[in-house]
Amino acid sequence: MDPRISKLEYSKIYNSLASVPVILLNKNTIIDLWNETSVAGTIQDVDGFMNITMTNVVFIDQQGQMRPLENFFILARNIKFIHIPKEIDVTRALERLYYKKSNEAKNKRPSKTFKLKRAQLNHLQTLREISAQNDEQEGHDNESLGTSTETTS
Known part of the structure; x- marks a missing residue:
């Protein structure tokens, strides 16, 4: 994910038609505006x-x-139509965009928070204590079994 994009923007790109201009990045296109004007150029x-x-x-x-x-900025509320060039297959381009997003999510390792690290350390300590208690209990059971076999002999 681009660090300049907020989580809200990221969500809007992947869950609305805001993804259409994203697939047209660095491509020449025409955008019709509500005031009956048009803008032709490269989406930067x-x-x-x-x-x-x-x-x-x-x-x-008009x-x-x-x-x-040289440059032109268009607010979303002013966009009436975005002409998609014929050489772009919208379905495949959107699939690539979503596939890229899903791969980023799969490859991202979750960072361990302090709370998670502390919980894991506490869990390991508890397991060690249980293991020590079991070893102690087995040792105690073996001693009692050993003495009882000696007395019966």
Whole structure:
């Protein structure tokens, strides 16, 4: 998981349509906005709320006039449509994204917290005490068995 992304954003990416622009990272696409304008360019960054940062942009206004821009930021609430390029298979791209997430979760080793370490140490100490008591009990039983066999002989 990207350290810049909060857990809420991470959850939104993998549980909503916010994952669609994520599969389009570093790809050229067109985004239509609610104010009847369009933005064509390369998606550079997407956050969990589907806010998009684009580079090498051509802004197309309502009259069809084009203005080249270096960077452009789009709030999620302004997005009407995201045109997905034909060369991208959305199903496979989403599967790869989710497969990557599941592999990250599988490979992540849980860190031992202080509470867990203390519980494990207490458990080991208890096992040692029980083992010592059992050894002591067996020794005591063997002694009593040994003396009883001597007296009967």
